[in-house]
Amino acid sequence: MNLKKFLLAAVATFALSVPLASAEVVTVTGSGISETAAINDAKRNAVEEVVGTAIKSRSTAIDLELVFDAIESRTQGYVNSCEVLSKKTEGGTVSVTARVDVSAEPTSELMKDVEVVMNLNDPRLAVVIEHYGDDGGEIYRRNAERCAAAIREELVKRGFTHVVDNPQNIDYVILGNLSVSKPREIKIPSWSGLSSSTPTSVETFLSRSEAIMDCKIKRVDTDEIIGEAHSSGENIGVDDGGLDNQAVARLATKSAQEVRSIFNREARKIFKSVKLFAQSGDGMKILQFEEILSQAQGVTGVHVRTFAGGRVTIDVDTDLSPQNLYRVLIKTVGSDLSLNLQGFTSTTLDLAID
Numbered sequence: 001m002n003l004k005k006f007l008l009a010a011v012a013t014f015a016l017s018v019p020l021a022s023a024e025v026v027t028v029t030g031s032g033i034s035e036t037a038a039i040n041d042a043k044r045n046a047v048e049e050v051v052g053t054a055i056k057s058r059s060t061a062i063d064l065e066l067v068f069d070a071i072e073s074r075t076q077g078y079v080n081s082c083e084v085l086s087k088k089t090e091g092g093t094v095s096v097t098a099r100v101d102v103s104a105e106p107t108s109e110l111m112k113d114v115e116v117v118m119n120l121n122d123p124r125l126a127v128v129i130e131h132y133g134d135d136g137g138e139i140y141r142r143n144a145e146r147c148a149a150a151i152r153e154e155l156v157k158r159g160f161t162h163v164v165d166n167p168q169n170i171d172y173v174i175l176g177n178l179s180v181s182k183p184r185e186i187k188i189p190s191w192s193g194l195s196s197s198t199p200t201s202v203e204t205f206l207s208r209s210e211a212i213m214d215c216k217i218k219r220v221d222t223d224e225i226i227g228e229a230h231s232s233g234e235n236i237g238v239d240d241g242g243l244d245n246q247a248v249a250r251l252a253t254k255s256a257q258e259v260r261s262i263f264n265r266e267a268r269k270i271f272k273s274v275k276l277f278a279q280s281g282d283g284m285k286i287l288q289f290e291e292i293l294s295q296a297q298g299v300t301g302v303h304v305r306t307f308a309g310g311r312v313t314i315d316v317d318t319d320l321s322p323q324n325l326y327r328v329l330i331k332t333v334g335s336d337l338s339l340n341l342q343g344f345t346s347t348t349l350d351l352a353i354d
Contacts, residue, residue, distance in 0.1 A: 029045065210247055277313055299318045
């Protein structure tokens with residue numbers, strides 16, 4: 001065993017096991033026409049602050065305002081707690097100052113959505129839906145347009161800000177082949193008597209409509225199909241002419257989830273490793289940092305390439321982007337080490353260790 005490995009083993013013996021924080025606590029203000037509205041505004045501002053920090057830590061074409069609008073309806077799911085510190089009412093407006101505990105882990109659904117959008121550099125997406133067997137009829141056209149609009153809306157909720165219906169100057173196109181069945185009356189069998197062997201049908205006054213779609217996503221510059229999905233949605237109720245609308249809406253929600261999963265896999269291809277540079281005047285701190293790095297959440301491998309003059313170059317196997325790797329590390333190192341961000345690119349992270 002060489003000296004470096006011996007020292008690393010020695011450091012590992014004394015390394016602290018620091019639990020990973022699962023949230024960020026921020027103090028924010030909020031206002032509204034009532035205390036509830038003010039608190040909800042504070043929660044939204046807290047999520048904006050936490051997510052905005054992650055977004056701004058990387059150069060991207062993403063439109064922050066649109067992203068914040070997209071996550072507004074989902075804010076509640078990522079706020080662990082909210083403590084009102086002060087409240088005042090003035091001119092019919094209630095203002096509060098609150099301490100808000102926001103889920104900020106890279107593994108949270110909110111942060112994963114933001115990370116996917118950032119990793120793909122907020123791509124321009126086109127949604128093009130055609131109806132199977134379309135003969136140019138109004139119903140076919142309306143169903144296809146409704147489905148495309150619903151998918152675009154769901155993708156915007158997931159953080160994508162450039163979702164269009166015109167397949168020009170785009171990065172990816174989502175192609176769907178839709179089929180919507182006409183509402184079918186639901187009947188249930190009934191035996192009119194104990195001796196009857198032939199059931200009769202009983203009216204339920206309900207109908208069922210079903211929508212199914214095969215979908216594929218194509219990367220425009222390479223003409224590569226990056227994923228395919230099959231989704232369905234149905235609606236049961238009184239046929240008042242709108243059953244198929246809800247069936248298409250439910251289909252679109254499921255289809256958008258499938259599309260999001262495909263983009264998630266595509267985004268994960270981008271960050272399979274990060275080249276990390278770390279500088280310190282204390283060689284033991286660098287060795288201690290290497291061991292902590294190997295135990296960090298989201299890191300599957302640590303490969304030291306060079307180690308000289310107090311500077312180490314490490315290839316880190318991870319699906320995390322450099323900025324999220326840094327976020328994880330600053331929560332993992334504890335009080336023994338201090339990490340200072342020196343710079344980063346889409347694939348590298350440069351730190352100073354004190």
